[in-house]
Amino acid sequence: MQDSFDVTTIIFLGLAVFVIWRLRSVLGQKTGAERSPFRPVERNRTEPSAGRKEGDNVVRLPGADRGQSVAPAAAPVRDWRGIAEPGSPVAAGLEQVLQIEPSFDPRSFVEGSKKAYEAIVLAFNKGDRKTLRSLLSREVAEGFEQAITEREQRKQTAETTFVSIDKAEIVAVDVKNRVAQITVRFLSNLITATRDADGNVVDGSAETVVEVPDVWTFARTLGSRDPNWQLVATEAGG
Template sequence: MMYSPAPERLRRRLTAANCDVFDIYTIIFLALAVFIFIRLRSVLGQRTGRERPPYDPYSRRDAAKAPAGPGDKVVNFPGTANDTAPLPTPVEPVEDAEPSPARWAGVAEVGSAVANGLDAIAAQERDFDAKHFLTGARAAYEMIVVAFAHGDRAALKDLLARDVFDGFSAAITEREQRGETMETQFVGIEKADIVEADARGNSAQITVRFLSQLISVTHDKQGGVVDGDPEQVADVTDVWTFARELGARDPNWKLVATEAAS
Protein backbone atom coordinates (compact mmCIF):
# COMPACT_ATOMS: atom_id res chain seq x y z
CA MET A 1 0.00 0.00 0.00
CA MET A 2 1.32 3.42 -0.94
CA TYR A 3 1.53 6.16 1.84
CA SER A 4 -0.56 9.29 1.27
CA PRO A 5 0.45 12.53 3.00
CA ALA A 6 -3.06 13.94 2.82
CA PRO A 7 -4.32 12.80 6.26
CA GLU A 8 -1.17 14.00 7.97
CA ARG A 9 -1.33 17.39 6.36
CA LEU A 10 -5.01 17.63 7.26
CA ARG A 11 -4.32 16.82 10.92
CA ARG A 12 -1.64 19.47 11.13
CA ARG A 13 -3.91 22.09 9.61
CA LEU A 14 -6.68 21.25 12.06
CA THR A 15 -4.26 21.42 15.00
CA ALA A 16 -2.95 24.82 13.87
CA ALA A 17 -6.48 26.09 13.40
CA ASN A 18 -7.46 24.90 16.90
CA CYS A 19 -4.40 26.65 18.36
CA ASP A 20 -5.30 29.84 16.58
CA VAL A 21 -8.86 29.65 17.88
CA PHE A 22 -7.63 28.89 21.39
CA ASP A 23 -5.25 31.81 21.34
CA ILE A 24 -7.95 34.22 20.17
CA TYR A 25 -10.47 33.15 22.84
CA THR A 26 -7.80 33.18 25.53
CA ILE A 27 -6.84 36.73 24.63
CA ILE A 28 -10.49 37.80 24.63
CA PHE A 29 -11.15 36.29 28.08
CA LEU A 30 -7.98 37.73 29.52
CA ALA A 31 -8.82 41.16 28.17
CA LEU A 32 -12.33 40.89 29.61
CA ALA A 33 -10.96 39.81 32.99
CA VAL A 34 -8.52 42.71 33.08
CA PHE A 35 -11.33 45.16 32.15
CA ILE A 36 -13.59 43.83 34.91
CA PHE A 37 -10.75 44.02 37.46
CA ILE A 38 -9.99 47.60 36.52
CA ARG A 39 -13.68 48.57 36.80
CA LEU A 40 -14.02 46.92 40.20
CA ARG A 41 -10.85 48.62 41.40
CA SER A 42 -12.10 52.05 40.34
CA VAL A 43 -15.45 51.51 42.03
CA LEU A 44 -14.30 49.93 45.29
CA GLY A 45 -11.00 51.76 45.62
CA GLN A 46 -7.92 50.64 47.39
CA ARG A 47 -7.40 50.00 51.07
CA THR A 48 -4.96 52.45 52.55
CA GLY A 49 -5.04 51.22 56.14
CA ARG A 50 -7.02 54.35 57.28
CA GLU A 51 -10.50 53.03 56.50
CA ARG A 52 -13.03 53.06 59.37
CA PRO A 53 -14.16 49.58 60.45
CA PRO A 54 -17.72 48.63 59.53
CA TYR A 55 -20.38 49.78 62.00
CA ASP A 56 -21.18 47.13 64.58
CA PRO A 57 -23.72 48.26 67.21
CA TYR A 58 -23.11 45.21 69.40
CA SER A 59 -19.39 45.73 69.59
CA ARG A 60 -19.91 49.37 70.48
CA ARG A 61 -22.37 48.44 73.18
CA ASP A 62 -19.91 45.94 74.62
CA ALA A 63 -17.13 48.51 74.45
CA ALA A 64 -19.27 50.98 76.36
CA LYS A 65 -19.85 48.44 79.09
CA ALA A 66 -16.21 47.45 79.32
CA PRO A 67 -14.13 49.40 81.84
CA ALA A 68 -11.58 51.79 80.44
CA GLY A 69 -8.05 50.57 80.40
CA PRO A 70 -5.09 52.54 81.64
CA GLY A 71 -4.31 53.77 78.16
CA ASP A 72 -7.87 54.82 77.30
CA LYS A 73 -8.92 58.46 77.39
CA VAL A 74 -12.31 58.93 79.03
CA VAL A 75 -14.00 62.33 79.29
CA ASN A 76 -16.68 62.40 81.98
CA PHE A 77 -19.29 65.08 82.37
CA PRO A 78 -19.27 66.75 85.77
CA GLY A 79 -21.91 65.34 88.09
CA THR A 80 -22.28 61.98 86.28
CA ALA A 81 -21.80 58.59 87.89
CA ASN A 82 -18.59 58.06 85.91
CA ASP A 83 -17.05 61.26 87.19
CA THR A 84 -14.45 59.87 89.51
CA ALA A 85 -12.24 62.96 89.60
CA PRO A 86 -12.13 64.52 93.07
CA LEU A 87 -14.16 67.69 93.44
CA PRO A 88 -12.18 70.84 94.18
CA THR A 89 -12.06 71.81 97.80
CA PRO A 90 -14.40 74.75 98.32
CA VAL A 91 -12.58 77.96 99.09
CA GLU A 92 -14.03 80.09 101.79
CA PRO A 93 -14.68 83.64 100.55
CA VAL A 94 -12.21 86.10 101.91
CA GLU A 95 -13.99 88.95 103.58
CA ASP A 96 -12.72 92.39 102.81
CA ALA A 97 -10.82 93.94 105.60
CA GLU A 98 -12.71 96.55 107.54
CA PRO A 99 -11.85 100.04 106.30
CA SER A 100 -9.69 102.06 108.58
CA PRO A 101 -11.60 104.54 110.74
CA ALA A 102 -9.09 107.17 109.67
CA ARG A 103 -9.57 106.54 105.94
CA TRP A 104 -10.99 110.07 105.50
CA ALA A 105 -8.34 111.79 107.58
CA GLY A 106 -8.01 115.42 106.53
CA VAL A 107 -11.43 115.32 104.86
CA ALA A 108 -13.96 114.24 107.49
CA GLU A 109 -13.90 113.45 111.20
CA VAL A 110 -14.22 109.84 112.26
CA GLY A 111 -17.85 108.92 112.92
CA SER A 112 -19.22 112.18 111.49
CA ALA A 113 -22.16 112.33 109.10
CA VAL A 114 -19.80 113.29 106.29
CA ALA A 115 -17.57 110.28 107.00
CA ASN A 116 -20.59 107.98 107.02
CA GLY A 117 -21.75 109.43 103.72
CA LEU A 118 -18.31 108.92 102.17
CA ASP A 119 -18.34 105.34 103.46
CA ALA A 120 -21.66 104.75 101.69
CA ILE A 121 -20.20 106.05 98.41
CA ALA A 122 -17.02 104.00 98.78
CA ALA A 123 -19.09 100.88 99.49
CA GLN A 124 -20.35 101.05 95.90
CA GLU A 125 -17.17 102.34 94.31
CA ARG A 126 -14.13 100.83 95.99
CA ASP A 127 -11.69 103.15 94.23
CA PHE A 128 -13.42 106.32 95.43
CA ASP A 129 -10.91 108.79 96.87
CA ALA A 130 -12.29 111.83 98.69
CA LYS A 131 -9.05 113.80 98.35
CA HIS A 132 -8.95 113.12 94.65
CA PHE A 133 -12.57 114.24 94.43
CA LEU A 134 -11.74 117.52 96.16
CA THR A 135 -8.90 118.16 93.72
CA GLY A 136 -11.32 117.73 90.83
CA ALA A 137 -13.96 119.86 92.55
CA ARG A 138 -11.49 122.72 92.94
CA ALA A 139 -10.60 122.58 89.25
CA ALA A 140 -14.28 122.42 88.27
CA TYR A 141 -15.14 125.37 90.50
CA GLU A 142 -12.54 127.59 88.87
CA MET A 143 -13.50 126.50 85.36
CA ILE A 144 -17.19 127.16 85.98
CA VAL A 145 -16.64 130.60 87.51
CA VAL A 146 -14.41 131.70 84.61
CA ALA A 147 -16.68 130.15 81.94
CA PHE A 148 -19.71 131.94 83.40
CA ALA A 149 -17.88 135.27 83.37
CA HIS A 150 -16.90 134.77 79.72
CA GLY A 151 -20.34 133.53 78.72
CA ASP A 152 -18.85 130.22 77.52
CA ARG A 153 -21.94 128.02 77.34
CA ALA A 154 -20.09 125.17 75.63
CA ALA A 155 -17.69 124.78 78.55
CA LEU A 156 -20.51 125.02 81.08
CA LYS A 157 -22.63 122.38 79.38
CA ASP A 158 -20.15 119.62 80.16
CA LEU A 159 -19.82 120.62 83.82
CA LEU A 160 -23.38 121.39 84.87
CA ALA A 161 -26.56 119.38 85.25
CA ARG A 162 -29.28 120.38 82.80
CA ASP A 163 -31.36 122.53 85.17
CA VAL A 164 -28.29 124.29 86.56
CA PHE A 165 -27.02 124.90 83.04
CA ASP A 166 -30.37 126.40 82.10
CA GLY A 167 -30.09 128.83 85.04
CA PHE A 168 -26.53 129.84 84.18
CA SER A 169 -27.42 130.22 80.50
CA ALA A 170 -30.44 132.39 81.33
CA ALA A 171 -28.25 134.68 83.48
CA ILE A 172 -25.73 135.00 80.65
CA THR A 173 -28.53 135.82 78.21
CA GLU A 174 -29.89 138.56 80.48
CA ARG A 175 -26.43 140.05 80.81
CA GLU A 176 -25.96 140.02 77.05
CA GLN A 177 -29.35 141.63 76.49
CA ARG A 178 -28.36 144.47 78.81
CA GLY A 179 -25.14 144.87 76.88
CA GLU A 180 -23.04 144.17 79.95
CA THR A 181 -19.71 142.38 80.08
CA MET A 182 -18.15 140.60 83.02
CA GLU A 183 -14.47 140.23 83.81
CA THR A 184 -13.23 137.80 86.44
CA GLN A 185 -9.68 137.21 87.55
CA PHE A 186 -9.27 134.11 89.66
CA VAL A 187 -6.83 134.64 92.50
CA GLY A 188 -7.17 131.24 94.13
CA ILE A 189 -9.09 128.91 96.42
CA GLU A 190 -8.18 129.25 100.06
CA LYS A 191 -10.26 126.34 101.26
CA ALA A 192 -12.56 123.60 99.98
CA ASP A 193 -14.34 121.41 102.54
CA ILE A 194 -16.87 118.61 102.12
CA VAL A 195 -19.86 119.52 104.26
CA GLU A 196 -22.29 116.83 103.12
CA ALA A 197 -22.01 113.43 101.44
CA ASP A 198 -24.70 110.91 100.67
CA ALA A 199 -25.43 107.89 98.49
CA ARG A 200 -29.03 107.03 97.70
CA GLY A 201 -29.40 104.03 95.49
CA ASN A 202 -26.75 104.41 92.84
CA SER A 203 -26.78 108.21 92.98
CA ALA A 204 -24.15 110.04 95.02
CA GLN A 205 -24.08 113.69 96.05
CA ILE A 206 -21.28 115.62 97.70
CA THR A 207 -21.59 119.23 98.84
CA VAL A 208 -18.47 121.38 99.06
CA ARG A 209 -17.99 124.78 100.62
CA PHE A 210 -15.48 126.88 98.68
CA LEU A 211 -13.73 129.89 100.10
CA SER A 212 -12.09 131.67 97.17
CA GLN A 213 -10.55 134.97 96.27
CA LEU A 214 -11.19 136.67 92.99
CA ILE A 215 -11.45 140.02 91.29
CA SER A 216 -14.73 140.45 89.48
CA VAL A 217 -16.26 143.46 87.77
CA THR A 218 -19.23 144.01 85.46
CA HIS A 219 -19.28 146.82 82.91
CA ASP A 220 -22.24 148.36 81.11
CA LYS A 221 -22.37 149.31 77.42
CA GLN A 222 -20.44 152.50 78.02
CA GLY A 223 -17.76 150.68 80.03
CA GLY A 224 -18.91 151.94 83.40
CA VAL A 225 -18.71 149.68 86.41
CA VAL A 226 -22.11 148.39 87.46
CA ASP A 227 -20.92 145.73 89.89
CA GLY A 228 -17.68 144.71 91.56
CA ASP A 229 -14.31 146.48 91.84
CA PRO A 230 -11.45 145.99 89.38
CA GLU A 231 -8.92 146.93 92.07
CA GLN A 232 -10.10 144.85 95.00
CA VAL A 233 -9.79 141.17 95.76
CA ALA A 234 -13.07 139.85 97.10
CA ASP A 235 -13.54 136.88 99.40
CA VAL A 236 -16.33 134.69 98.05
CA THR A 237 -17.95 131.72 99.75
CA ASP A 238 -19.97 129.32 97.62
CA VAL A 239 -21.66 126.06 98.56
CA TRP A 240 -21.92 123.77 95.58
CA THR A 241 -23.32 120.26 95.29
CA PHE A 242 -21.91 117.76 92.81
CA ALA A 243 -23.52 114.48 91.81
CA ARG A 244 -22.95 111.44 89.61
CA GLU A 245 -24.29 107.95 89.04
CA LEU A 246 -22.16 105.40 90.82
CA GLY A 247 -20.87 102.64 88.58
CA ALA A 248 -21.43 104.70 85.43
CA ARG A 249 -18.76 104.78 82.74
CA ASP A 250 -18.56 108.56 82.93
CA PRO A 251 -16.39 109.31 85.99
CA ASN A 252 -17.13 113.05 85.97
CA TRP A 253 -19.20 114.73 88.65
CA LYS A 254 -21.59 117.47 87.59
CA LEU A 255 -22.77 120.55 89.46
CA VAL A 256 -26.41 120.06 90.48
CA ALA A 257 -26.96 122.94 92.92
CA THR A 258 -25.36 126.25 93.93
CA GLU A 259 -25.77 128.40 96.98
CA ALA A 260 -24.07 131.59 98.08
CA ALA A 261 -23.04 131.66 101.73
CA SER A 262 -21.89 134.53 103.89
Protein backbone atom coordinates in the same frame (compact mmCIF):
# COMPACT_ATOMS: atom_id res chain seq x y z
CA MET B 1 51.53 11.26 117.38
CA GLN B 2 48.45 11.21 115.26
CA ASP B 3 46.25 11.14 118.36
CA SER B 4 48.13 14.10 119.84
CA PHE B 5 47.62 16.12 116.64
CA ASP B 6 43.95 15.36 116.66
CA VAL B 7 43.51 16.45 120.27
CA THR B 8 45.46 19.68 119.71
CA THR B 9 43.45 20.43 116.59
CA ILE B 10 40.21 19.93 118.46
CA ILE B 11 41.37 22.25 121.26
CA PHE B 12 42.27 25.04 118.81
CA LEU B 13 38.99 24.64 116.94
CA GLY B 14 37.12 24.96 120.20
CA LEU B 15 38.99 28.15 121.09
CA ALA B 16 38.26 29.60 117.65
CA VAL B 17 34.54 28.93 118.01
CA PHE B 18 34.55 30.54 121.48
CA VAL B 19 36.34 33.65 120.26
CA ILE B 20 33.94 34.09 117.32
CA TRP B 21 30.94 33.67 119.61
CA ARG B 22 32.27 36.34 122.02
CA LEU B 23 32.93 38.78 119.21
CA ARG B 24 29.41 38.40 117.89
CA SER B 25 27.92 38.94 121.33
CA VAL B 26 29.93 42.18 121.81
CA LEU B 27 29.60 43.67 118.32
CA GLY B 28 26.08 42.44 117.59
CA GLN B 29 24.64 41.67 114.18
CA LYS B 30 23.38 43.99 111.38
CA THR B 31 19.60 43.96 111.00
CA GLY B 32 19.24 46.37 108.09
CA ALA B 33 17.72 49.11 110.34
CA GLU B 34 20.95 50.91 111.26
CA ARG B 35 21.14 54.70 110.62
CA SER B 36 23.04 55.49 107.49
CA PRO B 37 26.53 56.83 108.21
CA PHE B 38 25.83 59.56 105.59
CA ARG B 39 22.93 61.03 107.69
CA PRO B 40 24.47 61.36 111.13
CA VAL B 41 21.90 64.00 112.33
CA GLU B 42 18.76 62.63 110.72
CA ARG B 43 15.72 63.14 112.99
CA ASN B 44 12.17 61.98 113.02
CA ARG B 45 10.08 64.61 111.10
CA THR B 46 7.62 64.95 113.98
CA GLU B 47 10.35 65.66 116.47
CA PRO B 48 10.72 69.34 117.49
CA SER B 49 14.06 70.99 116.91
CA ALA B 50 16.47 70.88 119.80
CA GLY B 51 16.06 73.91 122.04
CA ARG B 52 12.65 74.87 120.49
CA LYS B 53 10.02 75.57 123.13
CA GLU B 54 6.31 76.04 122.82
CA GLY B 55 5.51 79.64 121.98
CA ASP B 56 8.72 80.28 120.02
CA ASN B 57 8.34 82.04 116.68
CA VAL B 58 8.00 79.60 113.83
CA VAL B 59 8.16 80.32 110.12
CA ARG B 60 5.19 78.44 108.69
CA LEU B 61 4.93 77.30 105.11
CA PRO B 62 1.81 78.02 103.01
CA GLY B 63 -0.93 75.59 103.93
CA ALA B 64 0.58 74.67 107.28
CA ASP B 65 -2.53 75.90 109.11
CA ARG B 66 -5.03 74.87 106.47
CA GLY B 67 -7.01 72.89 109.00
CA GLN B 68 -7.22 75.75 111.49
CA SER B 69 -9.85 78.49 111.55
CA VAL B 70 -8.75 81.88 110.19
CA ALA B 71 -9.96 85.12 111.74
CA PRO B 72 -11.85 87.37 109.28
CA ALA B 73 -9.92 90.32 107.88
CA ALA B 74 -10.48 93.55 109.77
CA ALA B 75 -12.32 96.35 108.01
CA PRO B 76 -9.92 98.88 106.43
CA VAL B 77 -9.17 101.89 108.56
CA ARG B 78 -9.80 105.05 106.52
CA ASP B 79 -7.48 107.98 106.80
CA TRP B 80 -9.99 110.84 106.79
CA ARG B 81 -7.55 113.53 107.93
CA GLY B 82 -8.33 116.79 106.18
CA ILE B 83 -11.47 115.29 104.63
CA ALA B 84 -13.94 114.33 107.37
CA GLU B 85 -14.09 113.72 111.10
CA PRO B 86 -14.10 109.97 111.88
CA GLY B 87 -17.63 108.87 112.77
CA SER B 88 -19.21 111.99 111.30
CA PRO B 89 -22.15 111.97 108.82
CA VAL B 90 -19.71 113.01 106.07
CA ALA B 91 -17.42 110.05 106.83
CA ALA B 92 -20.43 107.70 106.86
CA GLY B 93 -21.56 109.07 103.50
CA LEU B 94 -18.12 108.61 101.99
CA GLU B 95 -18.12 105.00 103.22
CA GLN B 96 -21.36 104.47 101.30
CA VAL B 97 -19.73 105.84 98.16
CA LEU B 98 -16.71 103.56 98.61
CA GLN B 99 -18.90 100.50 99.09
CA ILE B 100 -20.35 101.02 95.62
CA GLU B 101 -17.23 102.41 93.97
CA PRO B 102 -14.06 101.32 95.83
CA SER B 103 -11.83 103.33 93.46
CA PHE B 104 -13.34 106.61 94.64
CA ASP B 105 -10.71 108.91 96.16
CA PRO B 106 -12.13 111.73 98.33
CA ARG B 107 -8.94 113.78 98.13
CA SER B 108 -8.86 113.60 94.34
CA PHE B 109 -12.54 114.56 94.32
CA VAL B 110 -11.86 117.68 96.39
CA GLU B 111 -9.01 118.72 94.09
CA GLY B 112 -11.21 118.08 91.06
CA SER B 113 -14.05 120.11 92.56
CA LYS B 114 -11.72 123.11 92.93
CA LYS B 115 -10.82 122.92 89.24
CA ALA B 116 -14.47 122.54 88.28
CA TYR B 117 -15.41 125.52 90.47
CA GLU B 118 -12.88 127.76 88.76
CA ALA B 119 -13.74 126.48 85.27
CA ILE B 120 -17.48 127.04 85.78
CA VAL B 121 -17.09 130.56 87.18
CA LEU B 122 -14.81 131.58 84.32
CA ALA B 123 -17.08 129.97 81.70
CA PHE B 124 -20.09 131.82 83.13
CA ASN B 125 -18.31 135.17 83.03
CA LYS B 126 -17.20 134.56 79.43
CA GLY B 127 -20.65 133.39 78.38
CA ASP B 128 -19.23 130.00 77.35
CA ARG B 129 -22.46 128.00 77.16
CA LYS B 130 -20.82 124.91 75.62
CA THR B 131 -18.45 124.45 78.55
CA LEU B 132 -21.23 125.04 81.05
CA ARG B 133 -23.46 122.35 79.49
CA SER B 134 -20.67 119.78 79.92
CA LEU B 135 -20.20 120.61 83.60
CA LEU B 136 -23.72 121.38 84.82
CA SER B 137 -26.96 119.47 85.12
CA ARG B 138 -29.65 120.53 82.69
CA GLU B 139 -31.58 122.53 85.31
CA VAL B 140 -28.53 124.41 86.57
CA ALA B 141 -27.27 125.01 83.02
CA GLU B 142 -30.62 126.58 82.11
CA GLY B 143 -30.33 128.97 85.04
CA PHE B 144 -26.78 129.96 84.15
CA GLU B 145 -27.66 130.47 80.48
CA GLN B 146 -30.64 132.63 81.40
CA ALA B 147 -28.38 134.87 83.49
CA ILE B 148 -25.89 135.09 80.61
CA THR B 149 -28.67 136.03 78.18
CA GLU B 150 -29.94 138.78 80.49
CA ARG B 151 -26.42 140.15 80.87
CA GLU B 152 -25.95 140.17 77.11
CA GLN B 153 -29.24 141.98 76.64
CA ARG B 154 -27.96 144.70 78.95
CA LYS B 155 -24.76 144.73 76.90
CA GLN B 156 -22.70 144.03 79.96
CA THR B 157 -19.57 141.91 80.36
CA ALA B 158 -18.18 140.18 83.44
CA GLU B 159 -14.54 139.91 84.47
CA THR B 160 -13.17 137.56 87.10
CA THR B 161 -9.63 136.88 88.25
CA PHE B 162 -8.97 134.04 90.66
CA VAL B 163 -6.46 135.04 93.31
CA SER B 164 -6.78 131.85 95.34
CA ILE B 165 -9.11 129.11 96.49
CA ASP B 166 -8.37 129.01 100.19
CA LYS B 167 -10.76 126.24 101.17
CA ALA B 168 -12.71 123.41 99.62
CA GLU B 169 -14.31 121.10 102.16
CA ILE B 170 -16.93 118.39 101.89
CA VAL B 171 -19.87 119.33 104.11
CA ALA B 172 -22.46 116.70 103.11
CA VAL B 173 -22.69 113.38 101.28
CA ASP B 174 -25.89 111.68 100.20
CA VAL B 175 -26.25 108.39 98.29
CA LYS B 176 -29.61 107.20 96.92
CA ASN B 177 -30.16 104.57 94.23
CA ARG B 178 -26.45 104.62 93.36
CA VAL B 179 -26.55 108.38 92.74
CA ALA B 180 -24.11 110.24 94.98
CA GLN B 181 -24.45 113.93 95.80
CA ILE B 182 -21.47 115.57 97.45
CA THR B 183 -21.72 119.14 98.72
CA VAL B 184 -18.56 121.24 98.89
CA ARG B 185 -18.10 124.59 100.58
CA PHE B 186 -15.60 126.85 98.78
CA LEU B 187 -13.90 129.93 100.11
CA SER B 188 -12.11 131.85 97.38
CA ASN B 189 -10.47 135.24 96.86
CA LEU B 190 -11.55 136.89 93.61
CA ILE B 191 -11.31 140.13 91.72
CA THR B 192 -14.63 140.47 89.94
CA ALA B 193 -16.29 143.31 88.08
CA THR B 194 -19.17 143.86 85.64
CA ARG B 195 -18.80 146.51 82.95
CA ASP B 196 -21.36 148.21 80.75
CA ALA B 197 -21.12 148.76 77.01
CA ASP B 198 -18.83 151.76 77.59
CA GLY B 199 -16.44 149.82 79.78
CA ASN B 200 -17.52 151.40 83.02
CA VAL B 201 -17.61 149.22 86.14
CA VAL B 202 -21.26 148.92 87.22
CA ASP B 203 -20.82 146.14 89.77
CA GLY B 204 -17.87 144.90 91.80
CA SER B 205 -14.33 146.24 91.48
CA ALA B 206 -11.54 145.76 88.99
CA GLU B 207 -8.91 146.13 91.71
CA THR B 208 -10.31 144.93 95.02
CA VAL B 209 -9.88 141.33 96.16
CA VAL B 210 -13.03 140.00 97.76
CA GLU B 211 -13.60 136.82 99.74
CA VAL B 212 -16.41 134.78 98.20
CA PRO B 213 -18.04 131.79 99.96
CA ASP B 214 -20.04 129.33 97.85
CA VAL B 215 -21.71 126.00 98.53
CA TRP B 216 -22.01 123.75 95.49
CA THR B 217 -23.39 120.22 95.14
CA PHE B 218 -21.99 117.78 92.60
CA ALA B 219 -23.69 114.54 91.55
CA ARG B 220 -22.78 111.37 89.67
CA THR B 221 -24.14 107.85 89.16
CA LEU B 222 -21.66 105.58 90.91
CA GLY B 223 -20.26 102.71 88.90
CA SER B 224 -21.02 104.37 85.57
CA ARG B 225 -18.39 104.63 82.86
CA ASP B 226 -18.65 108.41 82.83
CA PRO B 227 -16.17 109.64 85.48
CA ASN B 228 -17.42 113.25 85.39
CA TRP B 229 -19.35 114.89 88.20
CA GLN B 230 -21.95 117.51 87.36
CA LEU B 231 -22.94 120.60 89.33
CA VAL B 232 -26.58 120.13 90.38
CA ALA B 233 -27.11 122.94 92.92
CA THR B 234 -25.53 126.20 94.07
CA GLU B 235 -26.07 128.53 96.98
CA ALA B 236 -24.20 131.36 98.60
CA GLY B 237 -22.08 130.23 101.50
CA GLY B 238 -22.23 131.91 104.88
